[in-house]
Amino acid sequence: METARGAERQPSAARSRRRELLEAADRVVLRDGPKASMNAIAAEAGITKPILYRHFGDKGGLYRALAKRHTDALLSALRAALDAPADRRKRVESTLDTYLAAIEARPQVYRFLMHPSDSPAGTATPAEQGFDVGRHSAPLLRRLGEELGQVIAERVDLGPDSEQTARIWGHGIVGMMHAAGDWWLGDRPCSRERLVSSLADLLWGRLAAAGDLQGGPGF
Amino acid sequence: METARGAERQPSAARSRRRELLEAADRVVLRDGPKASMNAIAAEAGITKPILYRHFGDKGGLYRALAKRHTDALLSALRAALDAPADRRKRVESTLDTYLAAIEARPQVYRFLMHPSDSPAGTATPAEQGFDVGRHSAPLLRRLGEELGQVIAERVDLGPDSEQTARIWGHGIVGMMHAAGDWWLGDRPCSRERLVSSLADLLWGRLAAAGDLQGGPGF
DNA sequence: GGCAAGGGTTACTTGCGGTAACAACAGTGT
DNA sequence: ACACTGTTGTTACCGCAAGTAACCCTTGCC
DSSP states (O other): OHHHHHHTSOHHHHHHHHHHHHHHHHHHHHHHGGGOOHHHHHHHHTSOHHHHHHHHSSHHHHHHHHHHHHHHHHHHHHHHHHTSSSOHHHHHHHHHHHHHHHHHHOHHHHHHHTOOOOOOTTSSOTTOOOOOOSOOSOHHHHHHHHHHHHHHHHHEEOOTTHHHHHHHHHHHHHHHHHHHHHHHHHHOOSOHHHHHHHHHHHHTTHHHHSEEOTTOTTO | OOHHHHHTSOHHHHHHHHHHHHHHHHHHHHHHGGGOOHHHHHHHHTSOHHHHHHHHSSHHHHHHHHHHHHHHHHHHHHHHHHTSSSOHHHHHHHHHHHHHHHHHHOHHHHHHHTOOOOOOTTSSOTTOOOOOOSOOSOHHHHHHHHHHHHHHHHHEEOOTTHHHHHHHHHHHHHHHHHHHHHHHHHHOOSOHHHHHHHHHHHHTTHHHHSEEOTTOTTO
16 A cells, blocks of 8 residues: 555655745735735745645634744743743733734734634534634634733742632733733834833732822712 | 705604614624624615615624624723722722623624624725724724723823823723633633632732742743 | 646635615605 | 605625635656
């Protein structure tokens, strides 16, 4: 049976082809943003659609592969910031800044990653009525949240049930970072440093510490 | 010229029709989630597509109208929680809980609201190449963030430049709430009360106050 | 030469957003 | 009574993007 040998003939060829395709996809996403079409990506790669489908199954597959690349890159950068030898406040600030610098540098890629553009579930099978409630948010945020939660659980002493608290905080902090970053990217109302320090202040409990102002409720 | 009189003839009729259409849209969104198609909505309303387009312009218009309804409702509930006569911590917890209860009650609607499904820019005018960088996040979150920022600016004493800090915090807190809620809605790893109190703890600076654990960086 | 395996293409189907063109009915001026 | 205009609705279509079926053309092995 030479089929097995033939199938595993040149795995590096397929791998490198895949890399080429992903880089082409990267380029067109960088150019067209989240509305990059399969046709456009194929054209950029110098081939036609069916090949993309042979490699990635469907658009979601390509999306996942692309997202994994960028998420991995971003995550390793964030890990580095998180692991810097400094006090906790500095590490938090540096992590926030790393994230914001990343989305500032390549907003198109960032937008693409946050836009899963719906799963193609409702195509052939009309019986696919089981709607998966929840789970709509970009996988990137989920992963970041999980990872951050793990880091917090490893490093910070949170008393009983710390595992769960850490997960909650991980997702919460990532969401804070994301939403603030997204807003900031649109209006650019202040410098990055300002944003970073304000968010760190928020996490540092300045909301709890601040005094009331005139005209409060029940007044 | 009777055209002006004719145009303003029965504004109530058009208004009530619009309400009917929106309620039909609501029903189908509640049933089909964010992938509700214009055809389906029209069918549910007992009419056909072009009428929807006459009333709302395009899918984005219908989306905006629908979003406004729910956002207004949610916002007034949140305002009530925010204005309750209690201390700040209690108010924050109650606001978080209100939001989470809302998304828990109607996850399909919530998912639809978070999915703007791309602006229809690339239809007739191929010259519309100017990609609006940033600004992808759901308008709902933007509005919530702005409103919360305003409330914070009105009520909390943040020293100099408080306006900007309050806006940043508004968007940050809303993002935290949203991301944590989205994650929680998927896995349901804990009760709502637990989630609320953990998030409030986070905002109350417990991250800053907690001690280090073994195995930290630079150790 | 024969022949399986892939890489590659053209041409198609399906589904959706969006639109034109047309049909029926109300009120109004003459 | 009758044409005229505006509203409400329809059918039938366009364009586009995802995804697929069927067919080529090269390459290496016997």
